[in-house]
Amino acid sequence: MIKITRLMLRDVLKKYKSHKVIDHVSLKIEDSGIWALVGPNGVGKTTLLNCICNIIPINSGKIELLGESNKNFKVFEKISYLQDNTILFNYLTGYDHLKYVCDSHRLPKRRIQEVVEYVGMENYLHKKVGTYSLGMKQHLLVAISIVNRPKLLFMDEPLNGLDPSSSILMRKILFDLVEQGTTVILSSHNLAEIDRVTNQIIFIKDGKLIEIDRNEYTETRYVFKLSNQVLANKLLLDSGYTIQQEKDAIIVTIGEEDLNDCIQIIQNNGVTILDLQKEVTGSEKLYTKFFGK
Amino acid sequence: MKLFLFESKKIIKNKTTWVLLMLSILAVIGIYLINLSLANSVQKKVTNHNDFLIDLYQQDQVDWEIKKKEAQRTKDEEVLEEATFMEEHARSTHEHYLMMKEAYQNEDWKKIFQHELKQLKLFAYPPPEEPADAYFENQEITNFTLRASYEEVKYMLENDIQPFMQNITTNMYLPTIYDSFSGRTLALWQEETKRYGREGIYYLYQLIQSFYIPIMILVGCFIFGNTFSSDTKKNNHIRFYQVLPLHRTKLFFTKYVTGYLGLLLFVLIMLGVPIAVGTMMHGFGDLKYPILVYDGYTTEYMNRNIVEDTFHFIPLQKYLAQTLVLAIVMSLLIYTMYFLVSQFIKEPIFNMIIVGILTFVGTLISHPYNPFSYLDIDKVITHEIQLQTWNTDFTLSTGIVITLLLSFVFKILNYIRFMYKSI
Known part of the structure; x- marks a missing residue:
């Protein structure tokens, strides 16, 4: 054709x-x-x-x-x-x-x-x-x-x-x-x-x-609100995740395929997930790269 | 066809179109009312003049009656004879003016025409043994004018035609290009011979003599000639069409034709409005009304000969038909010129001013091959322009052909500009 x-x-x-x-x-x-x-x-x-x-x-x-x-x-x-x-x-x-x-x-x-x-x-x-x-x-x-x-x-x-x-x-x-x-x-x-x-x-x-x-520049982050933020923080760090600590939440930078494992680690240790949000960034980062701030 | 309908819809749904159309109609009605009040004041002036003469001769009759009685008492035969004659003269003159007043008030034009004919014939065609000259304010009225005036009245009497409202305290003179008055006399002559059309077609005829049609064409261009410029002005309406499966040639011709048809319709409406308003107020008028057409020069040196130069009359019906043809052709020329200007300047008011100035300047250059010379339609049809320019090549058919040719050239320029210039 x-x-x-x-x-x-x-x-x-x-x-x-x-x-x-x-x-x-x-x-x-x-x-x-x-x-x-x-x-x-x-x-x-x-x-x-x-x-x-x-x-x-x-x-x-x-x-x-x-x-x-x-x-x-x-x-x-x-x-x-x-x-x-x-x-x-x-x-x-x-x-x-x-x-x-x-x-x-x-x-x-x-x-x-x-x-x-x-x-x-x-x-x-x-x-x-x-x-x-x-x-x-x-x-x-x-x-x-x-x-x-x-x-x-x-x-x-x-x-x-x-x-x-x-x-x-x-x-x-x-x-x-x-x-x-x-x-x-x-x-x-x-x-x-x-x-x-x-x-x-x-x-x-x-x-x-x-x-x-x-796709080559996309970064997916998940924002977790948890019942025990300190414990979850320690668990995720020990498991090798890249995290960012916020006042009421933990931001984990992972791909979609790793999300389930991440949730398992948190829940298996008795921490309850109160809220979960997905953030996809990319264009903005690229834009800044090309045109400056 | 669909594009044409869409373009027409745009014109029809645009409020500005209707506002300007209504304003134009109101202006024509307003001018008619002013004209009517002037006509009424002329009518009043004539009636007052008749009243004055009626009173004057009545008093004269009384005075001579007293003198006659006195002469009878003193048995003065000489005075008695004179008083008897003068009393009779005053009485008959008094009765004549009473009759004239009544005829004028009742618009019994036959009686008035008969009286006018008697008066005018003496001067228009005096017997060779009794040459007679007519004067107006001590300046001579040319024989051509006298003959034209006489023949006009005769034509109206024979065809039972209602005349225009005119000051007839002197005579029903028809002003012609052969008049040679000067100074204050000229102003008085113009005032005395000014004619006011109260009836529908008479009012239109009066307007045509005052550049009404070119003015209406310009106004029409302002309203309907912006099919292109309005789409490229502040907004980018033209881009609406540019991304549709539509050839630019088709777009050009549709916009051009839609605007022209709108203009033509406007001109026709504006020709109809004076007829309608006049008819409603004072009747339709007579289509056989005589329009003076100059036959031209009788000498090979193209000098005006006030005695030998001839003329003829055409009925108003024919005059209006010729006017309509010229109006259609003229509107095509002015519209095409306006359309061309609007491709460079997007503001309609500036376009109208520019085209107005170009048209006016064009009229100043009198030449048979200059289409703008034919804008004064009245002078073209009556051949007045031939006498003014000493050139008999100014004819209606030449005007039509030349105007169409220039319109065609402008149209080609329009097309080239539209097709090959980036919008």
């Missing part, structure tokens, strides 16, 4: 006057999954996404989406780009937007209803976008971007302005999309959210892209 490259950048250059925002960058993504584009403000994340989607022209290089040039407007039949909410028309309703996008993709009307229910925006679908909150606008943008069941989805700061329930919904949508075989490339500042959705990170720095597999 021939595998179509989802995204291919070859020696892409984008500069404003003499400033190279994207400096001869190459990138190839062939599989479905989520990739996070990370970098500080103004580093060129949105510019890169805009270049990829041919919204702004590049100075040199080549960009292919699903095996076709990004200049071919037909690629957007299978590709979506979730942009910021300034693209929305305040005097139109969410329905107006979705109806037109559906028409452009030659999709049946019922697809609007499906997406609306999926995103949970039934209550305000027929209200004018001007009356929407930030989160509601984000929901509409998500609905617009998934209505055509994209094979490749770009998302510019999709987690901005979302309340906790919306964040949960967004994560669900992302995982559903990946399950359906979509490749998602999202830019975000929210490192904690990135940690929850992907291990595949692309840092953008000085116009260059650095692709990282966060």
